[in-house]
Amino acid sequence: MSETFDYAGAGFKAGLEVHQQLLTEHKLFCRCPAGRYTREHDGTVLRHMRPTLSELGEYDGTALMEFKTRKNIIYLLNRINTCTYEMDDTPPFLVNERAVDIAIEQSLMLGCDIVDEVHIARKQYLDGSIPTGFQRTAVVGVNGSIPFRGRRLSITQVTLEEDSCREVSDRGHLIVWRTDRLGTPLIETVTGPELRNPEEVEQAILLIGKLCRSTGHVRTGIGASRQDVNVSVRGGRRVEIKGVPKASWARRLVHGEAVRQVNLLRLRDELHRRGFTEPADLGIEHRDVTELFRRSVLPALRREAWERWVEAGARRPGFELGEGPFTVRAVRLRSLAGLLGHPTQPGRDFSHELAGRIRVIATLDQLPILLHDGAWPGVPGAAAELDGLRRELGCAADDAVLVVWGPERDTVTAAEEIRLRLEDALDGVPSETRQPFADGGTDFERILPGPDRMYPDTDSPPQPLEAPRVRALRGALPPPPWERETAWGTLGVPAADIDELIRHGGALLVDRVVEEAGADPRLACFFFAERLKGLRREGLPVDGIAPTVWVELFRLFANMLVSREAWRLLVTALAMNPGRALPEIVRELRIGEPPAGWQEGLVELARTARPDHPDGTSAQLRRYLMGRAMETLRGRVPARTVAEVIVREMEAAP
Amino acid sequence: MSQNQDPLKGYCGPARACLESYGVRVWSDVRLVNAAGSVFEGVILPRSETFDDRHISLKLHNGYNVGVHVERVASIEGLGYKEAVYRIPEQEFPSRPDLPSVSLLGTGGTIASRLDYRTGAVIPAFTPGELYGAVPELADICNLTTRKIFGVFSENMGWEEHTALAEAVGAEIEAGADGIVIGHGTDTMGHTAAVLSFMVQDSPVPIVLVGSQRSSDRPSSDAALNLIHAVRAAGHGNIAEVQICMFGPTSDRYALLHRGTRCRKMHSSYRSTFRTVGDIPLCLVNTESFTVINEDHVPRDPGRKVRIDTRYDDRVTILYYYPGMKPDVLDALVDAGYRGVVIAGTGLGHVNKPLYPAIERAVSRGVHVMMTVQTLWGFVQMYVYETGRELLQLGVVPLDNMLPETALMKLGWVLGHTEDRQEVARMMQTPIAHEITVREPHNGYLILQGGLPEVDEFVAAHWK
Ligand SMILES: [Zn+2]
DSSP: OGGGSOHHHHTOEEEEEEEEEBOOSBOSSSOSBSSOOOSOOSEEEEEOOOOOBOTTSSBOHHHHHHHHTTOEEEEEEOTTTOOTTTTTSSOOOSOOHHHHHHHHHHHHHTTOEEOSEEOOEEEEOOSSSSTTSEEEEEEEEEEEEEEETTEEEEEEEEEEEEOOOEEEEEETTEEEEEOSSTTOEEEEEEEOSOBOSHHHHHHHHHHHHHHHHTTSOBOOSTTSEEEEEEEEOTTSOOEEEEEEOOHHHHHHHHHHHHHHHHHHHHHHHHHHHTTOOSGGGOOEEEEEOTGGGTTOSSGGGSHHHHHHHHHHTTOOBTTTBOSSSEEEEEEEETTOTTGGGOBOSTTOBHHHHHHHHIIIIIOOOSTTSOEEGGGOOOSTTHHHHHHHHHHHHTOOTTOEEEEEEEEHHHHHHHHHHHHHHHHHHTTSOOOEEEEEOTTSOEEEEEEOOOGGGEEEOTTSOOEEOOHHHHHHHHHTOOOOHHHHHHHHHHTTOOHHHHHHHHHTSHHHHHHHHHHHHOOOHHHHHHIIIIIHHHHHHTTOOGGGSOHHHHHHHHHHHHHOHHHHTTHHHHHHHHHHSTTOOHHHHHHHHTTTOOOTTHHHHHHHHHHHOOOSSOOSOHHHHHHHHHHHHHHHHTTTSOHHHHHHHHHHHHHHOO | OOTTSOTTTTOOHHHHHHHHHHTOOTTEEEEEEETTOOEEEEEEOOOOTTSOSSEEEEEETTSOEEEEEGGGEEEEEEEEEOOOOOOOOOOOOOOOTTSOEEEEEEOSSOSEEEEETTTTEEEEEOSHHHHHHHOGGGGGTOEEEEEEOOOOOGGGOOHHHHHHHHHHHHHHHHTTOSEEEEEOOSTTHHHHHHHHHHHEESOSSOEEEEOOSSOTTSTTOSHHHHHHHHHHHHHTOOBOSEEEEEESSSSSSOEEEEETTSEEEOOSSOTTOEEEOSSOOSEEEOSSOEEEOOOOSOBOOTTOOOEEOOOOOOOEEEEEOOTTOOHHHHHHHHHTTOOEEEEEEBTTTBOOGGGHHHHHHHHHTTOEEEEEETTSSSOOOTTSSHHHHHHHHHTOEEOTTOOHHHHHHHHHHHHTTOOOHHHHHHHHHSOSSSSSOSOOOGGGSOOOOTTSHHHHHHHHHHOO
16 A cells, blocks of 8 residues: 555655653642543533634634534543542642653653743643543643654654543433543653654654653553644645554554545545636535435435434433434535545545534434435435435436435534535645544544634643753653663664563663662663563563662672572562562572582482483483472572583483 | 733843843744744733743743743744734624513623633623623523623622622613623622622512633633523523522533522532522523422512612621630720621530620620521521520520621621611511521431432432
């Protein structure tokens, strides 16, 4: 796929907004615990969002769209992780200072200039994802850059903000959110629009993710980091693919969006060719045709089928269900025959663009959302119904027609939305936010809001970031990933191990044991990358062992060579007995204390013990004896000494 | 805007000097470069007086705000000037002959507002035309006229303002309004509702106080819905009393109409902060219907003549009793010239013995001492214990279940009419607007205790 697309030729540009949750005990603006997710709730609140007026006394674009959907918004609350702040019934408390520190640290890692005074702003979101209707957010760092594929990737800004709710369901006019995640501190890292192709997008996501994680102060796991990818091609517009969950999805998504924009530009040219250049040129009419389809062969268009669907989904009037009786509404598009089937993304066409807008804005969500004459169902009798519809509407041969269905008022909104989307098509690519799917496709989520949805948060005072605070944080920064890669790569540490160390916190432990226990860096890397990974995979809670304990352990390794051979015993004991001191464990395991009479026992073993299935080679016998002997002697007698005794005895044997 | 406004509003010290040296001012669109070479393009914002004098506030073109330390400013280049426009485009409020006329009186605070996105300034909306732009639903409810009486924060309301407000209400009723809505900050809305209940009597139409707990510049604000409910209650409701209209639950479901003398703000920030105390609310109102809860109310009657009586004496205060209170507190009040003291006593209306001489002294100097309960719910019952009987003998006037704040407002109003001991006591003990109720229904006292399984179950099922 990607190989056949000329990204440079198309003027492809992409940039990232990487969201990374910070590892703090509490949320950003209240004292609720962070990272405590729940599946149950013990309270619910119903709210609506109302757009605030914009400059001309009109509602701002995104706001208007979100208001039109007239969503009922329900929040599911759990008192374990939610207080009255999350409910928007208490103003914010002072910002979490630990989160500010981590945000500064992250900004410094990204090469940013730290702002002198942090001002908290409100960024409006009317979809209900935040009960206040806005996200509290503040710029902490600006003007950064990181090395990327032989050049510098600019970091436009780093902001500290509160995470939003998790969506539970979105059906018709009702959207349900869970508030557990709401308020978790996160940073958003914005790069310049400098990524040249999908591969670079993926690489940049991985690099920034690694950089964020290299301090050990961010959250990991599902949902702890998400990225929005902004894509445009020449002549197109910035489209944001929202919440890409994995770097590996990015390539196909980004490619698909580039193709989509090129195709939408082609569609624009075709519209212009047909003489449609201004909104006034479009001839779009809609009409209630419910009666015409009363006994339709297509179940979706019949009232009884609709009622059954409503009942099956338990859709309640005033909640999920829109206003008015069931209505089938036909929309005639003058001289636009064939354009609904115009390809957009791989596997999708322009009718999907309309369906996306109808689903989100008119909240009509019974699949397939719309039917159009370019892909009318092939069931017997359907074609005749389509002919009847075209006659009823007085369609000319080059007119296109489509139908939508649902509560009356929503079908009117849908028809209006179709008109608006076609107006956008005259101009090419609308600026919007799109949600990604695993198959590489995307669908409309909302119109991309501009800077005019931001305003200062009057609930929070500005906060100066004094130079000594920034200096102290800068002094404590770990080396950036690329420096580690060079330094450890030179020592012969495999790239995969370095990556593992940086992503899972091992790198910081390597630093400690090298600095404080004089450990060999290469061996320490191997230990914390490979050995620990193995134990972690076996389920041993090795991440609970404190850095100071690791330092102690490596001091032991340095001072008592034999203890290294017992690393597995020691780490297991430390992991399973948090709080117990290393010397105590060493004493208990009798590390470095050869058992009395161990040599006599070994001689006896060498003379008598034999493998169950001997193959007659001395190598097998030696290995077998070694294994048996080390069961009791590991960490107490050096393996090499044990081997010497065994070899000696084997040679002495008749 | 006005010529005399400071072009460097809020800036002083080094920050002011810095801006002056670069010849830029508040609302200048600038390109600021700092010592690290970072470029900030945006508008210089006015700075709050409470912020320090070492930073310059900028609204960046991407919408964010930052503060730049003056010592890190390398250069500032003026690019233009973008002043906030403190004006909302007005659209004429439509008039329909079939709708009631409602008069909205403003006391300060914002009912509706818009944002200036370029600068982030919040601009209040108040005239009918402005309100129509912000809350267009109002046009389907009534024909609206508005009148700004004054602009003060709720905490700055005082006797003078109460008087002006009562007179304005009277004038609007005389002028034929079918209902009055008063926009008011929520903090002292209860006090204003109480005093209006005494200053405005026999109203033929509803008088509804309304405010918001989340300001109207927030998408989640309760302001618009509160206003819709209040205008409905004033224009279409049938309760011609002074009442408070605010959210019933915290959800966007319905409002409760509370009687002005029996209502209290019970949470500093919740939407459903107002509660009727010691009784049940008057009515439930939503965008479609009214559900009367308390049948014992004064119905609308266009024939009734309103009486405005705004005489008052502001030398009144509340003494919130606490264990170990010393008599000098009361002595000091008397010496300062206070004429009326409402004690919020413990339990059934008690204070400690050491206070008795001070009470005796106060009464002997003509000060009127009233007793209410700090429990808020329940009656003063001074005959039950010896303490109470002794206090009565000292001349303390028990006020049954009158709320302390209501008692304060009433005492100020009563003392504007008479100084006669007997007459003051008689007036205080004779209810005008249910400030004392004859009986307390058992559902007039309900504070559900969270954590109990049955309560949590109820809350989980009903908070929608
Ligand atoms: Zn909280």
